[in-house]
Amino acid sequence: MSGLVILLMYLAGAVFLAVTDAGLKVATVASAVLLLVCLITGSGFWITLFLPGLTTGVLVFLGQKNLRRSMLSAPLLEWYRKVLPPISATEQEGIDAGTVWWEADLFSGRPDWRKLLSIGKPVLTRREQEFIDGPLDQLCRMVDSWQINHELADLPADVRDFIHKQGFLGMIIPRQYGGLEFSAVAQSEVLTRLFSISSVVANYIVVPNSLGPAELLLKYGTEPQRDFYLPRLACGEEVPCFALTSTVAGSDATSITDTGIVCKGTWQGEDIIGMRLTFDKRYITLAPVATLVGLAFRLHDPERLLGDAEDLGISCALLPAATPGIEKGSRHFPIGDPFLNGPVRGQDIFVPLDFIIGGSAMAGKGWRMLVNCLSAGRAISLPSISNCLAKRSLAGSSAYARLRRQFGHPLAQFEGIQQPLARIAGLGYIINAARLHTAQAVATGSKPSVPSSILKYHCTEMARQIGLDTMDIHGGKAIMKGPRNYLASAYESMPVAITVEGANIMTRSLMIFGQGAIRCHPFVLQEMEIARETVTGDTIVRFDQVLFAHVHFALRNAALALLHGLTGSRFANVRIESPVNGFYRQFSRLSAAFALVSDTAMLCLQGSLKRREMLSGRLGDLLSMLYLGSMVMKHYEDEGCPPEDLPLLEWSCGYLLYRYQQAMHEILINFPIRPFAWVLRLLVFPLGMRYVLPRDALDRHLAELVSRDSATRRRLVDGIYLVPAKTNPMGFLEETFQRAEAAESLEKRLKDARKQGRLAGLSGMEQIGAAREAGILNQAEADQLTDFRVRVSEIISVDEFPYDAFARAGNRAPPFS
Structure with a gap:
């Protein structure tokens, strides 16, 4: 028996044992049998000595638990305690925020697709659908976005009154307090349609229904606070804003410089222990018109009136806007649509401790409150904006390309138009799938913090690309503003979505993988928690158990990545029957590769990985492509696997697989420890990089599919306001297209x-x-x-105006100083 045969037997056996989750005893016996065969045949001496022999010896050692724990696990625990990066209380609260959902399966290397498909299909209740068909449709008919954006720069009084009367500001508030109590899916559907008529109107509604006073009160408020404020918020008697962003801190919200000092003072004629607030906030949506100000600040207790601590931490309070000393009313001038946004300031404002949300017992717990609420809210508002832009762009671009003729032919027949048109359709399909099914997760009680970061970044970035493609297709029609232009304001406003609720650069570089690697990994969080305990015999035993489960996990993923890479994922057991099983197998392969590379990066770079933001961003891209692909396949299944939508699925999955491959390639060429990079490339891409972008033929087919009134196109544009009206040029365009x-x-x-x-x-x-x-x-x-x-x-046609139509006397900004 030749040495090469023994080597192949060894490798095949190792892969088989790892893939089948064979235990330590089975692996030891198999290695010993191979060693015995080599000794009997007397061939391949060096291989006999250094592969089966060495492996058998190592496995026998690992099987001796007490010896293993004293000689291996205990020293590794000491080493791990030294290299484990310190995590601040603020970082820990961010890690603990929200709940873990489907992303944990993707970290496992072996996602359970049956579990994903068993999650209920997003549906609206009868009451929610009646609201969409009734008050929401009526509101859409009332809105003239050109008048709001370019004449009033504000909401008309009748629109504002209608919003309040119909309870639009109370979608998240339970019915017992007079709210609508809509599911996350219903909220997303309402916001998608609202943004399709006017972002000024939508932003007036979205802020009270996302991270703000109502949600904080529901989760953390005292019973008297809820009883007093929630009914007033539900009917619009109170218009809230939430003042978080400081002039210095920016995206680093934990470094806010706004302060509260616990002290004694007089409030309404009584001597009480309260707090003196000083703050300077900016970029606060609804601040100019808010009657209730939610405020985040750092609370200090220099006289130790509340306990032993001086720095109590970030706290959240509710202040009536009429409180003496609050300065508000002036406005910022946001790019794109002039939604209501401005600064809020206050100097030495004394208020009771009861103004803290949850009362004095919640002093210093504001950051935990914020990150827990943000994990759900970010999964709704910004994905809904992106979804609206994608749907409007497809409706407008496909119709315009069908109707507009150049050189005697419709634009839709030119390949230069077909490529971006197909991209709009494909990216829009991804956005809608991710938005809808993540909202369903929120509706069923999850608080998916990592998916909300994925959606925040990738949905807005895809929407930005869609906006560029839409402008290119429309040409000169799109760049001339006026009542006829249905694209300009959304295009101009895109940087707002990119920036708010955590700037995209920060979200990608720090949050997606940084939080996901700890929360979603099956072993890392357990290892970190054990390492922070005092070392005892029990600690070593538990660390040993978790450590070797982790080692087995890593070896299995390495074997899965190699096996599926060599076989084109043909043997990936996805345990479901679907017309698109091939894509499930591909994403299963890439899940194993992702888990392997993530483990290697954390092992090699340890605490420095947190500072290697380029690498962390690309690792986050891997997780994001897996998550988005999962949502696309789930959406296709929930729609009943319509054959006419198969080109959409193929385009979307092909695009995501290619993007995953490119991110992985960039990780490997930049991985700082080169020998590990070489081994990883062999395991992940044993036959090279085989994924390609969707082919031209698929682009042409998809563009043709959406350039006519097909069932696929109707599903893609469903959910936006397309009723023809004088104030809705998109509706007139759609009617003409029909x-x-x-x-x-x-x-x-x-x-x-x-x-x-x-x-x-x-x-x-x-x-x-x-x-x-x-x-x-x-x-x-x-x-x-x-x-x-x-x-x-x-x-x-495009609009034209009198020569002096754009002069705005008396509206000069103060000079720069």
Whole structure:
């Protein structure tokens, strides 16, 4: 028996034992048998000595638990305690925020697809659907976004009153307090449609229903606080804002410089222990019109009136806007739409400790409150904005490309247009799937902090690309502002979504993998918790158990990555039957590769990984592509696997697999410890990088699919406001698009007649009149085609204004100083 055969047997056996989760005893016996075979045959001496022999010896040693713990686990625990990076209380609260959901399966290397598919399909209750069909539709009809954005820079009084009366500000508030008590799915659907009419209106509604006073009161408020404020918030009697961002801290909210000093003072004629607040906040949405100010600040107790601690930490309080000393009312001027946003300031404002949300017992616990609420809220608001932009962009671009003609052909027939049009459809499908099913997770009680970060970053970045593609397709039509322009404000406002609720650079570089690696990994959090305990015999035993479970986990993932890489994932057991099983197998392979590379990065770089933001960002990209791909497949299954949507699924999954591959490639070429990078590349890409972007043929097919009134297109644009109205040019465009097929058949008759010389020398409306007289068209058809051409002419037109229309006397900003 040759040494090469023994080597192959050894490798195949090792992979088989790792993949099948064989225990230590089975592995020891298998290695000993191979060693015995080598000794009996007497061949391949060096391989016999250094592979089966060494492996058998190591496995026998590991099987002696007491010896292993004293000679291996105890020293490793001491080493781990030394290299474990310190984690502040604030960081720990961020790690502990929210709950773990599907992302934990992706970290496992062996995701349970049956568990994902068993999660309920997102649905609306009858009451929620009636609200969407009733008050929401009525609000959409009331809104004139051009008037709001360019004439009033504010909400009209009737719109504001309607919002309050119909309870739009109380979607998250339980019905017992007068709220609507909508599910997260319903909230997302409402916000998607609201953003399709006006971001100013939507932002007025989204802030009270996301991270703000209502949610903080529901989770942490005292009973008297809830009883007093929640009914007033639900009906709009109180308009809230939440003042978090300081002028210095920015995205580093834990470094806020706003302070509260516990002291004695007089409040409404009584001597009490209260707090004196000084703050300077900016970028606060609804601050100019808020009647109730939520405030985050750092609370100090220099006189130790509340206990032994001087620095109590970040706290959250509710202040009536009429409290003497609060300065508000001035506005910032956001890029894009002029939604209500401005500063809030206060100097030495004395208020009772009862103003703290949850009372004095919650003093210093504000950061935990914020991050727990943020983990759910970020999964709703910004994905809904991105979803709206994607749907509007597809509706507008596909219709415009069908109706607008250049060089005698519709734009939709040019490959240069088909490629971005397909990209809009594919990215929009990803955004909608991720948005919808993550909202369903929130609706069923999860607080998915890592997925909310994934959605915040990737949905807004995909929406940014969609916005660019949409502008390119529309050309000059899109860059001239006016009531006819249905794209400009959303395009201009995109940087707002990129920046708010944690700037995208920070979210990708620090949060997605930084939080996910600890919360979602099956062993890392346990190892960290044990390492922080006092070392005892029991500590070593528990660390030993977790450590070797982790080692087995890493070896299994290495074997899975190699096996599936060599076999094209053909043997990946996804344990489901689906028409798209191939994609489940591919994502299973990449899940194992992700777990392997993550473990290697954490082992090699230890605490420095936190500072290697480029590498951490790419590791986050791997997790994100796996998560987004999972949501796409879940969405396709929940829709009933419609065959006509298969090109969408293929495009979306192909795009995500390619993006994963590129992120992995960039990790490996930049991994600082090169020998590990070489081994990882061999395990992850044993046959090279095989994934490619969607092919041109798929782009063409997808563009053709959405350029007509197909069931696929209807599903993609469902959920936005497309009712034709004078104030809704998108609705007029969609109505004209629906008439395109019938009009094109009439145009074909005219074209055939021209070829026959029957309409020679005529053009425009003259053709239609001559065709009617010649019997080519009857009167109804002539009227139909005339109306269609007038409509198209209106659609491709842009607005024009008097020369002095843009002068705004008296609105000069103060000079820079």
